[in-house]
Amino acid sequence: MSDQPILQLRGVNKSFGAVHVLHDVDFAAYAGKVTALVGDNGAGKSTLVKCIGGTYTIDSGSYEFEGTSQHVSDPRDAAALGVEIVYQDLALCENLDVVQNMFLGRERLRGIVLDEESMEIAASDTLKSLSVRTLKSVRQRVSSLSGGQRQTVAIAKAALWKSKVVILDEPTAALGVAQTAQVLELVRRLADQGTAVILISHNMLDVLQVADTISVLYLGQLAATVNRADVNQTQVVELITTGRSGNLGLQPIGTITGASA
Amino acid sequence: MTPEFAKPATAAEAETASDDTAAAATTLPTGSSVGAYLHNYWQRIRGGDMGSLPAVAALVVLFLVFSVAESGFFTKANFASLITQAAPGILLAMGLVFVLLLGEIDLSAGTTSGVGGAVVAVLLMKNWPWPLAVLLALVVGAAIGLLIGWMRTFLRVPSFVSTLALFLGLQGVVQIVVNSAGTQGNVSLNSEALVALENSNMPQWAGWLMAAIVIVGYAAQKLLAVNARRRRELPTEPVLVTASKVGGIAIVAIVFTLVLNLNRAVNAGGGTKIVQKDGKLVSEKVAAAYLGGVPWVVPVILVLVVVLGFVLSRTRYGRHVYAVGGSDEAARRAGIRVNTVRISVFVICSMLAVVSGVVLASQTAVNASQGGGNTLLLAVGAAVVGGTSLFGGKGKITDAVVGGAVVAVIINGMADLLQGKNNSAWQWIVTGLVLLLAATVDAVSRRRAGSTGVG
Structure with missing residues (x-):
């Protein structure tokens, strides 16, 4: 963890009208690492992710990407940096096949004609590099794929575009046991290829299995960022539910100067 | 890398194994043997992706039934008149395929075709050269399409309602244009080239x-x-x-x-x-x-089928039409300009409606009720019978041709089959039943596709 984070947010605040959702949040993601972002409902996970993805603009604080300060106020800004969000509802077109979905909006052309062959090869290669063996054919329609296979396609799409930061929003929420294992394996491989993966999940088992670093949000504040190796499940759950666990996390009001501000 | 990662690999393999037995219908060939190819095709049909197959089957059955039941059907002359009868409906249905691909509907396409025919007829009376007259009518069509698209994307008026309003309003426009010719509600095309389409x-x-x-x-x-x-x-x-x-x-x-x-x-x-x-x-x-x-109208249809088929299946624009039809949210997130695509299909539909109107005017003369009544519904029926889904995302330009042929065969065959005062009544009933059947097949196959997708 000594190297520079690829994405670094410092002191981020975000309010919606009178509601102050994010308080001075620091967050970092590292190339080749899986950073889990956990927290209870309403802790501000989605808001933070949308700030990273450019759907929301941060009110104050800094957004640094590869060491340089960025102003991200539009999803296209984030996409241009190489930040890709894989939403829970996946955003795939069921009537199109795997290749067509992976290249959607960025189709390769030969003249004015779609270069189907080159797209098919590139899609196959990406899936192969991620050791995906669950797809029978890249020319299958997405409507014929299972939930896990769809998640695989969505993640592979991010890999295809050499995204530097990939944010996965609850990738295993709707999956069975085998499919969950398969998707987590894919998440690991994506990180091993050098991508910074941010994993949002409610499932502690998933988080503990795949994450390198865990950032816990508690009521809009960053409770703690811990190494996976340093914590157990009980501690993480405590951090999520109470904001602290032993000497980890937010300290009771008054013990730290300025914490009550 | 955490050490627990030995296990998931086997789990993933387990799923691979179970998937081998599941259906894996593909959009492009993957099997190299004829058997594998046919298997894939069968999987697609079982998955509800039947395309034009039911329509082709219907066409064959109808042809046989009418040929046996009726002496006048299976004749050379009737075959030629079938084609000229089907042509305007096919052209109208081609435009509707674009709109239906987005899960939209254009109920005004029929009256837009009436406007197109009327504009061309009146301009020809004023001695405009026919290419210019057709061009101006196409511009009028494009404007109507733009209006529908604009109302749909910016005012968020459902196309069902806005085009229903246009369906009514444009009937009035047709009457005004036709009456402006001063020929008692009937104008024939004053151009040999255009009349030749359906008559030479x-x-x-x-x-x-x-x-x-x-x-x-x-x-x-x-x-x-x-x-x-x-x-x-x-x-x-x-x-x-x-x-x-x-x-x-x-x-x-x-x-x-x-x-x-x-x-x-x-x-x-x-x-x-x-x-x-x-x-x-x-x-x-x-x-x-x-x-x-x-008939001269055949090369016109053929060229349009080739050009529009190319646009839909081989170009980026076509891919985006299917994407927006499949999921406009996914398309938007992929950076596709969803509104532009949506407006464009209405423009294409209205322009093809004008072409259809010119061909219809070539067949008969333009009258004040041109394009009203059943014209549109038969064309929607043609597209759906051909295999284009009413729910968007599925359909081909050839669906319009096959479906249009089915509808034309029914109308042509029924016309002589049943004599007596209820003859046209039965035409209506049978055509309605065929449309209902096609829509049901569409809905059921959609459900099948949904159910085979899980697992």
Whole structure:
């Protein structure tokens, strides 16, 4: 963890009208690492992710990407940096096949004609590099794929575009046991290829299995960022539910100067 | 990398194994044997992706039934008139395919075609050259499409409502345009070229030339596609399948041209007529008449099928049309300009409606109720019967041709089959039933596709 984070947010605040959702949040993601972002409902996970993805603009604080300060106020800004969000509802077109979905909006052309062959090869290669063996054919329609296979396609799409930061929003929420294992394996491989993966999940088992670093949000504040190796499940759950666990996390009001501000 | 990662690999393999038995219908060939190809095709049909298959089957059945039941149906002359009857509906349905692909509807396409026909007819009366008259009518059509698209995307008026309003309003516009000609509610096209579309035929050689172009063009396109995939070492469809597709097209093109080139004149063999000569009745020889050839409207439809089919299946724009039809949220997130695509399909639909209106005007004259009534519904029926989904995302330009042919065969066949005062009533009922059947097949196959997708 000594190297520079690829994405670094410092002191981020975000309010919606009178509601102050994010308080001075620091967050970092590292190339080749899986950073889990956990927290209870309403802790501000989605808001933070949308700030990273450019759907929301941060009110104050800094957004640094590869060491340089960025102003991200539009999803296209984030996409241009190489930040890709894989939403829970996946955003795939069921009537199109795997290749067509992976290249959607960025189709390769030969003249004015779609270069189907080159797209098919590139899609196959990406899936192969991620050791995906669950797809029978890249020319299958997405409507014929299972939930896990769809998640695989969505993640592979991010890999295809050499995204530097990939944010996965609850990738295993709707999956069975085998499919969950398969998707987590894919998440690991994506990180091993050098991508910074941010994993949002409610499932502690998933988080503990795949994450390198865990950032816990508690009521809009960053409770703690811990190494996976340093914590157990009980501690993480405590951090999520109470904001602290032993000497980890937010300290009771008054013990730290300025914490009550 | 955490050490627990030995296990998931086996879990993933477990799923691979279970998936091998599941359906894996693909959009492009993956199997190299004929058996695998047919298996894939069967999986697609089982998954509810039947395409034009039911319509082709219906066409064959209807042809057989009418041919047996009715002496006037299976004749050379009727075959030619079937084509000219079907043409306006096919053209209208082609435009509707674009709109239906987005899960939208254009109820005003019929009256837009009426406006197109009326505008062209009136301009021709004022001695405009026909290309200019058609061009202006196309501009009017594009404007109508823009209006619908704008209302849909910016005002968020559902296309069902806005086009219903236009359906009513444009009927008035047709009347005003037709009345402006001052010819008592009827204007015929004052242009030989346009009247020829539905009333004249290509010379025999031109018909054969067209058939040759179709066969060679289709074969060349197929070979190029197979070659491109083979060069990149991608799986191609079996040679036998390619060959039978090309052979099938060749047979259809040849039979089609052959039948239409046959002489369908009533006195094809020549004959005699009785004339009065020097106060006596004498029988005199009459030269054999020839009426034959492919109607001129056929190449018009063919060119549009090729161009629009190319746009839909081979260009980025076409891909985006399917994407928006499949999920406009996914399309938006992929950076596709969803609103532009949505407006464009309405523009295309309205412009094709104008083309259809011109062809209809070529067939009959333009009257004040042109394009109203059943015109539109039959065209929607044609597209859906052909296999285009009402729910968006699924359909091809050829669906309009096959579906349009089915609808035309029903109307043509029923017209003579049932005599008596309820003749037209039964036409309505049967056409309605066919549309209902097609919509049901569409809905059920959609549900099947949904259910086979899980697991």
